[in-house]
Structure formats: structure tokens, C-alpha cells
Amino acid sequence: MLIRSSDSGRIHPVPSEITPREVFTGRRDLLRQVAAGAAGLTLASWAARDARAQMPRPGVLAALPATPSGLAGAQVIDKPTSYKDATTYNNFYEFGTDKSDPARLAHTLKTRPWSVEIDGLVKKPGRYGLEDLLKWSAMEERIYRLRCVEGWSMVIPWVGYSLSELIRRVEPQPSARYVEFYTQADRTTMPGLRSSIIDWPYVEGLRMDEAQHPLTLLAFGMYGEVLPNQNGAPLRLVVPWKYGFKSAKSLVRIRFVDKQPVSSWEKSAPQEYGFYSNVNPLVDHPRWSQANERRIGEDGLLAKRRKTLMFNGYEPQVGSLYAGMDLKKFF
Template identity: 70%
Template sequence: MLIRTQDHGFIHPDSFEITPRAVYEQRRRFLLQGLAAGALGAAAGGAFAQSAGYAPAGKLTSLPFTRSKAAGAVTMEKITAYKDATSYNNFYEFGTDKADPARNASTLRTRPWKVEVAGLVGKPRTFDIEELLKLSAQEERVYRLRCVEGWSMVIPWIGYSLSELIKRVEPTPAAKYVEFVTLADKATMPFIGSRVLDWPYTEGLRLDEAMHPLTLLSFGMYGEVLPNQNGAPVRLVVPWKYGFKSAKSIVKIVLTDKEPGTAWNKAAKNEYGFYSNVNPEVDHPRWSQASERRIGEDGLFAKKRKTLIFNGYEAQVGQLYAGMDLKKFY
């Protein structure tokens, strides 16, 4: 925009009189280096995406990452198509039909965004979303996602272990559980206030589950930031549990000494237990959990896949539940 002014006797200084040349050149070098690093990061993310068998969707802002080397963090199974992963979702704040979130979530505003971390911690803090993004190196992890309704996907998530955040607030010895509170904004979430669930949507993990390396604080998928319908701008991904345990659009994390109430457990305790580990031996009261259908790959009449205990992550997480009766603590 051009703004015309009258001099009225005022002599406009030259640019070199405003900023010393050495300072100006230093700022310019820093800017160019930052742009180059960003370009290299984006290129690296794109290269990893290509090597993983998919290309960034090209719909949202790219999110640079490196491939995770954590045990169990990358499955070699075929990745679910982006269009399927972003159009078949559970996000009841935007509707109860699987297609509702993609239709309705455009109203969600993800900036500004803050996440409060409080409770039994030595250093409670409120993090701006940009601070969270820089807290640790972004990794891509190709995780299976298994939903209680019997469908599954394989999604390349981007983020870092939740433990990186929790360690920074220094949990006290009394902390045993972690509660996750999600956004509940009637102005941007049209189904807030419906009687389906108790709002805001809350979830919880035992502290050792939350600190497990595979528990992911996710900011993106498919090489880009999270789409609104998938839980933007920050969500949880716990790959060995049913999908509803992976809270979306998180605004508060509370460490506590008591098992927190969770949205679906409060709505139907006999159907949705606190742990909700993927387990083919524990059926939902209204349907079997012994098999599943991969969205976008397994047709309606195709033979279903056998459900794996802990969603196939038994080698990594089975020790967390040693000695527990998994039918009682479902």
C-alpha cells in the first residue's frame, strides 16, 4: 500500500541513517539463513513423505520433520489415503456423522491457541502453540489408528513424544494420572451443548502411559499441519488404544493423583473403560472387537482383518499392564 505524505519542511532520512549498515547486513544474513533452513526442512519433510509412499497433500501449511527412529514408531503397512483420513472422522463437537467434521470444522479457529499445563507439577506453565511447536524436534511416525466401531487407518503423524512436554513442567511424586481437556467453544463448534456427551470433552492416561515414547503430541499429518477435522492445532495420538482416547484440539493438561473422569466413560461406563486398550478378547457390549476393516482399502464385503492385541504394539507397551486383568480393566 502506498501512503502519500507532504513534507511540510521535514527532511526524510535515508535508510542508512535509520539502521546502521552492519546491523542491517547482519539481519539480512540471519533472514536468508532462516529462509534457507526452512526450505531445507520442508524439502526434507517432502523427501521423507515421498520415500514413505505418499506426497504431502498440498492443502495446508507444510510441517518439516525427520523420520522417527523410536522402536515401533513406523509401521510398513500401506498408508491410508489422505482423503479418507480427513473425511471419515469422529469429532462430536462438529457432528455425530463420520462426514460431519470435514463439513463443519472450517469454523474452528486455531490461532491464537494456548495450552495450559497444571496440577501436580513443579513448574506449571501456559504454552503458546508456537512455543509447543519448537519444544522438540518434529518427527514423523506412521501409526495404526483403531476405532471402537471396528474401522482402522494407517496415518503418518507428525509431532514428538508427550513426555518431552511433561518433563519440562516437572511432575511431583504425587502425580499418577494425566487429564486432557479439549476446546469447548459454542461459537466455533456447532454441536457443543448437545446431550451426546458432557462438555468439554476430556480424556485421561496413567502417567506411565503418558510418558511412554509412543504417546505422541501431534501437530500434523501427511507432511502438513493438522486439518481442523483431525484435531488441529494439537492433539494426542495413543496408538495402542481405541481412537477416542486420542484427544483432539487440546487446551489444558492436568497432572493429578486421581483417575480422571473421561467423556465416554462418563457417558456409558459399561461400554467405554478408562484404559480402552485395543483388545480382541474384550467385546463392546453391542459388537465384537475381534476384527476390523481398513478404511479406503477393505470393501464392505471384503474379509475383515483380525484385530491385534494393543493394536499391534504389544512388544512396546505390553509391560505397562503386566499382571493386570485386562477384561476387568478394559
């Protein structure tokens, strides 16, 4: 059932609340300085950028209260990434390929009203309103690592509930072996769709046992508030043991199928991106090593790289899902 709501209850930022463009041009200047070896100037520029940046912060968006999760693996001890960094350094190619593009351009995304179509091999298909989905389970705060395939990582306190709660309610048929996720693809609000980098809309998939694992999160918020547009509003997937691109943003369709889906990056570059995309430091990307990573927010661009953990550190919780599999073949 679709429940529509008035746009008057806006909970996502207007253009004036989005990070100014000059903040990000400063970031690009910073990259050029590092390339030139101007380390001292780089550090000074980084400090100046932080001092002048007027970034969004908790209190700008609507609160989304949650109870800290008691689930094993859902409260990592790593220091959380600052809200500023987590909302201004993003991959969301529907708004551009530069890390600064989503925060600069995603104010065009219209998140109300919003609904998600659930179909395929399921007993209770339908188009469900965001307001319905928000009520399907109690909200939890889960602090997860997020590891990007390019070699950077963050630690983010997400708000949502296990995807398994949604799966339980819609009752998949016994023949459903995979779950396929489709994201919003609106050319009027998403300028990145002009690019042919992938075949839009963005599609991702999980094996059913992966989708039903308690750590797989249907996220509606972060840092105690609703999701900012640039982070995948109004709801997204978070699969913490996989590379970040598996955690599809701005979901509009969830489909239950009997055959393994072909995900967008797998379709675009099968030699680089496999279906599973588990964080595995032993399997390098064809163009760079995955053995270590840089945590965003640690000493700027000169941060010491840290060793990448198997399954992003969630091996005790999820390793059994892949027992007996050749993880170099099924990458």
C-alpha cells in the same frame, strides 16, 4: 508464556477448501444401496464418488517438516491410508456424530491464536502458546495404526514428538500419577456441542507411565503438513495402542493429578467404556465384537475384515505396562 500470533498467517482451511457436502450425501446413498443388496450399483457409485470428489490433499495446508522416527513401533509396514480418506471419515463429535460432519463443519474452528494451560501437580504450570510448544522438541514422522471402537482402522503418518518431552519440561511433582486432557469446547464454533451425548468439554486421561511412554505422541500434523481442523488441529494426542477416542483432539488443557480421572465416555456409558480402553480383541463392546476390523480405503465398504491385533499391534512395545493386570476387568 503465551505467544500470540496474527490471524494473517492462516495455516488451516477456509470453507472453500472443505470437502463439498454432495460428496458425503453420496456416501449415505452408498450405505442405503448396500442395505438393499445392490452390490453392483454400490461399487459403481463408489467409483463415481472418488472420481468427482474434490478432496483436500497435501499441499493445501502449511508444511510441517519432520524426520522419520527410529523409535521401535513408529514405522508400521502397513500401507498408509490415503489423505482423502483420513481427512473425510472422522470421529470428532464436537462437529457432529456423522463421519462426514467434521470435514464439512470444522472450518469454523479458530486455531490461531492458541494456547494450552498446563496445571495441577506440576512445578512449571502456565499457559503455553502453540508457538512455544512447537519448539520444545524436534518433529518426527511416525506411521501409526489408529483403531476405532466402532470397528474401523486407518494407518496415518503423524507429525509431532513424544508427549514425554512436554512432561519433562514442566516437571510433574512426585505425587502426580495421572495426566488429564481437556479439549476445546466453544459453542460458537463447534455445532456438535448442542448435543448432550456427553458432558462437554471432552476429557480424557492416561496413567503417568502411559503418558510418558515414547510411543504416546503429541501430534501437530499429519502427511507432512499441519493438522486439518477435522483431525484435531492445532494439536492432539495420539496413543496408538488404545482405541481412537483416547487420543483427544484440539487440546486446551493438560492437568497433572494424583487420582484417576473420569474420562468423558467412561462417565457417559461406564458399562461400555473403561478408563484404559486398550485395543483388546478378547473384550467385546456390549453392542459389537472387537475381534476384527475394517481398514478404511481397502475396497470400499465391501472390504474384507481383518483380525484385530492385541494392543493394536503394539504389544511388544507396551505389553509390559499392563503386566499382571486383569485386562477384562480393566478394559
